[in-house]
Amino acid sequence: MAKMAVMEGSHAIAEAARVCRPSVVSAYPITPQTHIVEDLSAMIANGELTNCEYVRTESEFSAASVIQGAQAAGVRTFSATSSQGAVLMYEVLFSIAGMRLPCVLAMANRAVSSPINIWNDHQDAISARDNGWIQLWAEDNQEAADMIIQAYKIAEDHRVTLPVMVNFDGFQVTHLYEPVEVYDQKMVDEFLPPYDPLFKLDPKDPVTMGALAQPEYYTEARYMVHAAQITAKPIIEDVAREFGRKFGRFKGGLIDTYKMEGAEVALVAMGSILGTMKDAVDEMRSAGIPVGIVKIRTYRPFPVEALRAALKGVKVVCVLDRNISLGMEGAVFVETKAALYNASESPTMLGFIIGLGGRDITVRDIKGIVDKGYKKIGGERVSELEWYQLDRNILPEGI
Amino acid sequence: MAEKMRLTIGLVTKPGTTMQYHTGGWRTYRAVINQEKCIGCRRCADSCPDGAPFECAHDGKKKKFCVNYDYCKGCGICAYECPVDAIDMAVEEK
Amino acid sequence: MAALEDLYASGHRACAGCGCALFLKTLMRVAGPDVIVTNSTGCMEVVSTPYPESAWKVPWIHSLFENNAPVAAGIEAALKATGRKGNTKVIAIGGDGATFDIGFGLLSGVMERGHDILYICYDNEAYMNTGIQRSGSTPYDASTTTTPAGKMSFGNQRPKKNVPAIMAAHGVPYVATTSMGYPADFTKKVRKALSIEGPKYLQVHATCVPGWGIDGALSLEILRLAVETGLYPLYEYENGQITSVKKIKNRKPVKEYLDKQKRYSHLFKMPGGDREIEKIQHIADLNAKHFNLDIEEKATAKEKEAKEE
Secondary structure, three states: OOOEEEEEHHHHHHHHHHHOOOOEEEEOOOOOOHHHHHHHHHHHHOOOOOOOEEEEOOOHHHHHHHHHHHHHOOOOEEEEEOHHHHHHHHHHHHHHHHOOOOOEEEEEEOOOOOOOOOOOOOHHHHOOOOOOOEEEEOOOHHHHHHHHHHHHHHHHOOOOOOOEEEEEEOOOOOOOEEEEEOOOHHHHHHHOOOOOOOOOOOOOOOOEEOOEOOHHHHHHHHHHHHHHHHHHHHHHHHHHHHHHHHHOOOOOOOEEEEOOOOOOEEEEEOOOHHHHHHHHHHHHHHOOOOEEEEEEOEEEOOOHHHHHHHOOOOOEEEEEEOOOOOOOOOHHHHHHHHHHHOOOOOOEEEEEEOOHHHOOOOHHHHHHHHHHHHHHHOOOOOOOEEEOOOOHHHOOOOO | OOOOOOOOHHHOEOOOHHHHOOHHHHOOEEEEEOOOOOOOOOHHHHHOOOOOEEEEEEEOOEEEEEEOOOOOOOOOHHHHHOOOOOEEEEEOOO | OHHHHOOEOOOOOOOOOOHHHHHHHHHHHHHOOOEEEEEOOOHHHHHHOEOOOOOEOOOEEEOOOOOHHHHHHHHHHHHHHOOOOOOOEEEEEEEHHHHHHHOHHHHHHHHHHOOOOEEEEEEOOOEOOOOOEOOOOOOOOOOOOOOOOEOOEOOOOOOOOOHHHHHHOOOOOEEEEEEOOOHHHHHHHHHHHHHOOOOEEEEEEOOOHHHHOOOHHHHHHHHHHHHHOOOOOOEEEEOOEEEEEOOEOOOOOOHHHHOOOHHHHHHHOOOOHHHHHHHHHHHHHHHHHHHOOEOOOHHHHHHHHHHHO
16 A cells, blocks of 8 residues: 655646656746755755755756756756746757756646746646647646656657657645655666666767758758657556556646547546546535546647547537637637647547636636536527626726 | 769768768868978978878888878968978878 | 778868868877777768768767757766776767857856766857858957858957856866867877866867868968967866966967968958957967967076076
8 A cells, every 4th residue: 555645736747757756957936836946955965865966057048958858968867947937048958958857857847937926837738839849737746746657657668769848737736734744765767767768978888969951951850859859658658557557646648538438528638637526526526417527647649649639529629728729719629629620520629728827716616617508508509709707897998 | 973872771871981081072182192291290280270280100200290181171281380391381282 | 001090080071171171180099999989960070971881980879959968978887887888988079169159058057066077168169061151269359150251240249258267167187279280299298188087178279161261271380370379378287276287488469370270360350350360369379378378488587587686
């Protein structure tokens, strides 16, 4: 029987990072990520994490650069960031993925300025979607921690060799205390073998990394990153299953489903909102309303086939986005629509912008969204995209 | 351009492979070392950005330097720097 | 063939007469082969690694424009953590744009944290890779494509940023300026820097043939003139104190340096150019005073003694 302990989400994530034995940790403090890197610092200070260099940089740009250099030198690395810090890292994140360095980055998702706001939404990671990183999305403390361990295994698989970003909600995960499993180092070591880089900087066998690609090579270089993302799909599933067999927890690979049997309305979302959604669905199912949930656990690569299969036969799909691609719609909504557009059966799709900048999402909100789905089924006019919690009363006149 | 290379993961590149590209083709003038005058001081080799002059032989007591024309771009630094004026910049004949 | 043994191989695409390529070739002759090099975006990165080729025979990585220093710090941390450090030296190379401007904060962080790396700025005094735009290193009155000389302008109106002094203020063990015009000085300082543990900063003056508008054959001569006029003093800081200065005998007028470069040619044509050259002479004079560059003639010294007696 696994040993359980009540701990803060940040501490659970730091523990997961520790048992993966990173050689270099580099980070810069930003709310709500700070407890993770403080915990790792304490682990090094207390001798619980050894043979590890902690580099306390002057910016996230440097933190990302330090882990890039260390990973290129052939060692396992860890970093964590959030929001503005992630945005500052973007340039380096592109470079890391392009160079096929399997770094792992923990991302405490938070809104992006302006206006400045330290609370949760998903804009930081969503706006990083095109940089080549695999993006995993956790729902709670346990899943976020487990995902860190899985992330290394996925990233370092020679067929993948891509960096992985593990996403979890700022505050809702990072600052929440919940019971989680205390990892057994031996079991983690059995699951995650030592890092075996495909290539590294070594004077005994010198290579050049980061060469200039002219137009005759650039397209193919980009295609190779894309192909590795596609290749990663079954590997992400396999790693999740193998983790499930070893540790007794399986929460889906690319996606997870909840009460989708005979569902007329399906809710699609990512992150900690899933907990509230499950409560709402439980209540509605008890009342005889056939509604279910599809959780996106892997946003990049985007689970096109898995979504098509899971949403088959559903009448209306309601996608909840804690982000907004300004001038368009929520990113998950846009991509879910795109994934299903050429499917043989394509349900009606509704998009909802919700929970931006830490605004609470209640069971009542979720029920209201399902209600919109049923209105659509009933033939009523429902707008395709709704800013669900928008308070029009406080907008300036004329907007 | 020769046949395109098969790409490597991460575009990792093999060391020293620019050697296959001959920059000598850029040249308008070529550095010609007058072996009679050369005192073997290796100033030309030390001042060439392209590693073209090299020690080619020992002629009795002194070192001899030659120019690798695969790489000489004809900049003329060596001719200017030579302390005994032993290098001429001759117009390249194609 | 001896020429084929260079760790910075021939066949790189630098312009004929490039002082910066000479810097890389000489650096590798002194520092290699047990080194790992990081290189910021810039001319030397572009000309040395046109995929699928590479001029580098030592492990080398290019990430971005501004992060050569922290990437080097990451490599150093990795070697330390895994006990692979041994005698391997980590060298970060960047141009003046990377060093003085876009990567400045990151470099400061690396210097302050005490990483055991050697940072070398090859200083050709403008953004040459993008087509000769002004950087924080561009000297006073130099014409660049973003500070062009014209009826209303003598070119760049700001003096060169004093990065070596700022680096020294970080309390690092070794900071030095050097010049490809003096290969022996360069070699000596690289060797010395590599023998010291901790962060080291070296700034090497190197020509850009098209950027300065010079005859490539004069590449090293012009670099020597920069030193001989007092415009590019060569000195060393050890633990924050200046410990050596390359002295100049019969310091030359700055005109001799300026008139060989197209980037200063407007000063010899425009009305008021003379006054500007005087201002540049004043910069050289201040350098001479600050670093005590001038060697006093022996006779003069004797006369002085006689006077004092």
